[in-house]
């Protein structure tokens with residue numbers, strides 16, 4: 747779970763204030779502190795690449811040491 751801060755600019759052209767909202771606010775609506783207009787936080791973050799799972803190197807089955815009795 748990522749709680750990265752999202753930075754979003756107020757769509758109000760008279761305001762254009764950059765707001766920092768917690769990652770938990772995704773998909774929700776926040777209120778601009780500058781002008782009071784409601785801003786919808788997009789679910790998908792446009793900025794920054796998503797962390798990819800590191801590919802695991804292929805494990806050769808012959809190397810697995812299984813103890814059998």
Ligand SMILES: [Zn+2]
Pocket residue numbers: 756757758761762763778779780781782783
């Ligand atoms: Zn605003």
